[in-house]
């Protein structure tokens with residue numbers, strides 16, 4: 001006999017073809033492989049357990065029962081016996097319809113978790129957002145420079161964490177007054193992207209003069225976010241005792 005390696009998905013395909021699993025379960029095997037967080041994995045495992053297939057089989061047989069009763073009624077329309085009343089048929093069909101709608105409704109929430117959670121990095125220009133993003137990703141994704149307003153576009157990357165993955169994006173530093181059209185567009189893009197992100201990491205340059213704190217507070221309002229994680233940057237440039245001080249002041253707002 002000849003021995004060869006199984007192709008990708010071959011065991012699953014054989015399982016399906018031999019009636020050992022239904023199509024939803026075969027699909028679940030793939031969902032488990034490509035899942036990128038624990039929520040997706042749990043959803044795929046539910047699918048694999050065959051509950052979707054069972055529900056569909058039940059609905060299908062209920063539909064067939066109803067159909068055969070209606071057909072019998074048509075075939076023997078001359079007789080006095082009634083196989084199924086109009087009300088009974090409507091009742092059974094709407095019950096099946098409700099169950100199918102519930103299944104569909106649940107599948108929408110499954111779709112929703114396919115999108116990874118997103119984390120936006122916000123802060124004043126030059127706060128050190130791009131450098132932080134690059135360090136987290138372990139590569140030079142964004143341009144870092146000593147000049148303010150370096151980043152203008154939204155730069156999106158996938159970040160792998162220990163258990164999960166998320167989408168991380170860098171954007172222009174927020175300012176209260178845009179000076180020209182490009183700045184204005186960059187601000188709009190940043191605010192829109194931050195508005196759609198699940199969490200905002202808010203960078204504050206700790207080495208800035210204390211008077212600049214008001215600017216950070218104003219910018220923080222621009223993000224319009226509740227899920228905000230304040231991060232102090234450039235702490236290497238100031239005394240450890242002062243760091244504590246700045247963080248406390250920021251936490252007050």
Ligand SMILES: Nc1nc2c(ncn2[C@@H]2O[C@H](COP(=O)(O)OP(=O)(O)OP(=O)(O)O)[C@@H](O)[C@H]2O)c(=O)[nH]1
Pocket residue numbers: 123124125126127128129130131132143144145146147148149150151152171172173174233234235236237
């Ligand atoms: N010493 C020190 N310098 C930093 C740190 N983080 C950033 N910088 C420097 O600060 C400057 C601005 O950094 P960026 O990451 O470009 O800042 P940004 O917030 O992306 O700026 P914009 O894109 O213009 O809004 C660069 O010269 C960085 O090297 C830090 O933790 N320590």
Ligand SMILES: [Mg+2]
Pocket residue numbers: 129130131142143144150151170171
């Ligand atoms: Mg930048």
